[in-house]
Amino acid sequence: MLLDKLTRKQEIHQTAAKLFNEMGFNAISMRDLAAELDIKASSLYNHISSKDEILSDIILNIGSQFTEGMLAIVNQEEDVITQLEQLISLHVGIVVDNPDAIGCLNNDWKHLNPESKSRLVKMRNDYEEQFRRIIKRGIVESKIVNLNPEVILFSLLSTLRSMNIWYSKKGSDDVNELTRQVKSILLEGVKVK
């Protein structure tokens, strides 16, 4: 957070992410966005070239953060459980810094223009494929339970991807404690043995 040092364009992106997250890309008009910034809709076009471009900028920026985070984790070649813990930390970290933008990514990626959408879908597929490989290696090495890797992947990703909703609603005084508990629940389960 570079407090108060945002350019007008960054300010537009930040406010747009907040509004898009609250009501969805299609439900927010350029007039709504402008009003939130105390200017007229036409004035926005001195800083951005289209509504479309705002959405692409917000979403692809987040996509890149996940892509780079995953790359760093797989390059470290730690054991499987450590890599899963690092993935959980990666998600928590990105959610805490960009809860609104994560909401846009989750809910409005379908409304990206065709070019941006295809870039995002490629990023997401690559991300999921790396995640899948970690899980499969874990199963082979008997570190991960021998269930359908797709079901395991789906279950972990569901919680990680929707953490923004919960984090925005409840907040968290202690992000480290939240991370610790999510790691425990996802990896060890909720049932007492």
Added chain:
Amino acid sequence: MLLDKLTRKQEIHQTAAKLFNEMGFNAISMRDLAAELDIKASSLYNHISSKDEILSDIILNIGSQFTEGMLAIVNQEEDVITQLEQLISLHVGIVVDNPDAIGCLNNDWKHLNPESKSRLVKMRNDYEEQFRRIIKRGIVESKIVNLNPEVILFSLLSTLRSMNIWYSKKGSDDVNELTRQVKSILLEGVKVK
């Protein structure tokens, strides 16, 4: 599935759920919906009174299914782990029968009219509160790990609520096997002990 015995109104609801789920309520026009049914937009209004009403009907119907399912489970007064397993089965069952409507509920509830939205939010709050009580009782009885119940609730609900995405994408030859694996992953975790 009463094959081919749908009324025109039910046909509209079913098609609308499919399209809303694919692109979002605001991205689908009455002209789009009508075209999918091979009629003109104005003809829709002989069967429904507004676009708004279609969304309310789709979402509140699903909300009622969860409310009734939860009621049946808490009334049975089984032990905590059994109740959690029954909740997982409830979600899988509803997802399998109504994947599109679940997508509408998850993504478009914000676009309900004020009255329908307030009914849905009440249903959802009641549902979550019952779920929370089960978890808290489990912790007291040492059947559930002693972590923040909100984090446990969030983690379980995240997976259950987004199961429609994964189910629509991958399908499942064997719903019972899917249910068994989700129960194992959520309750026992993914890590080999």
Added chain:
DNA sequence: GTCTATAGTGCGATAGAC
């Protein structure tokens, strides 16, 4: 860099013929 004014398009919904 923001404004007013407006072009051009698509929206939900209604009226009335058949």
Added chain:
DNA sequence: GTCTATCGCACTATAGAC
């Protein structure tokens, strides 16, 4: 029960003054 025609409105985006 479906159609054609249309109303009134909101939308994204541009032009041009200041």
